[in-house]
Amino acid sequence: MSDWEGVRLHVVTGKGGVGKTTVSAALALALAANGHKVLLAEVEGRQGLAHLFDVGPLDYTERRIASAPGGGEVYGLAIDAREAMHEYLTLFYKLGRAARALDRVGFVEFATTIAPGLRDVLLTGKTYESTRRQTSGGAYVYDAVILDAPPTGRVTRFLDVNASVSSLARVGPVHRQATSITKLLHSPRTAVHVVTLLEDMPVQEAVDTVTELGETEIPVGAVIVNQVRKPHLNGEERILAKQRELDREAIVAGLQAAAVPHTPATLDRLAAEAADHAARLDLEDDARVDLSTLERPMYDLPHLPDGIDPTAVYELAEILQEQGAA
Incomplete structure (x- = not known):
């Protein structure tokens, strides 16, 4: 049994340099094993997932990037605020092509500059939509969604979208969207996993982040200790x-x-x-x-002296499975 039965959204964060993108990829493979379909999304525009799986650059189109043991599949997605804004304007305001016309006059940059919280709403909104999307038969399209989130220093603010939009709109589509996202992020269907190294600064940031998440009542998942070396x-x-x-x-x-x-x-x-x-x-x-x-489940991932490549990601996925992460 997985430690995370019932969780649909797995958010992975960690201090810069601790390997959170690698852990996100490994967790996606672990959860996709045995015939499951998992979406792995990134929001920072670094194309780290494409590099890990040795595939072409990801964009706003969901596409298969890896096969998991037992017939599972991992799909990749790079969530871009501009594309999310186009989709948002089309869905809620029926603007269609006019949404992209607004982009040509710099509307997206203007909107996200004067209202920085809007950018986080757009990015988390696409993730929210992916977790609840269903087939015509009523089944979820994805068994789980993994979000390679911003680092620990920004992740609580990023996820606490309700606070982000409180100054933007108290009624209307933006407010309703933020409220729906908030319900998901504060529910047992979400788990925020914190990646760390056994070093002072990453550990302190992990402790601080778990405390901050607890204060905002966003569910904390596991603490994942990466790059563990044998004594x-x-x-x-x-x-x-x-x-x-x-x-x-x-x-x-x-x-x-x-x-x-x-x-x-x-x-x-x-x-x-x-x-x-x-x-x-x-x-x-x-x-x-x-x-x-912190009293959270803790998983160890070994230091791999030969570096990280697709084969190494599969190895880490298997180790996560063995420890109960999937």
Whole structure:
């Protein structure tokens, strides 16, 4: 059983550089396994998803970008505020071609500049529409929607669209749209997953973001610890390494077995690196303690030394499945 039964919208955020786009892609593949159809959307215009799956640039047209194990499919979408505005004006004001005519005179830039919250409404509105779209038979088109959202520093404001439009409209289509989006984002059908590394700044931002989301009553999902490295020292070795008292004869024997030449200076450098590694392990332990106070499901994804390519994304998806994310 997945930890997220009943969730239709998975929002993925994290401090810049922690790998939230990679995690978004892996989560989409995990959720699409066994015949499911998943939409993976990005809103920052960086084309990170296209790069991860080695496909052409994404646009406002939903298209299949990957197959999942068991016959599932992942569709990709780049949500653009301009295209979302055209669609919005067509749906709610029946403007049709006139919507694009307005764009030629700079209407979209003008509207989103004087009312910055409108941009977030447009971007989240397209996501909202994707989660509720149904086939003629009444089934959902997508089993789940994954949103590669803005970083943690902006995500709460981005998702709290009701506050964004409070100064724009208290009645009319904009208000009704924002109210509908807000209901979804504050319901059990949504989960905001926070990606972090075991480092001070990403962990602090993760903690702050979970707190902010809780204050706005937006459901928090999992904390996903990315790029986890295996420790090279056990408990006793860590203590000795910090004290620069590792068994040098054992180190020499290991170097000789590997046919690696060594000098006293080499041993000193290795001892210093071991001490640094032990200190980092202590910091990572402290970071896990801080994350555990959030009382959210926590998943670990390993550091992949060969980098991230489509094969690596599938590997991470399988690891997420094994831990209950899908």
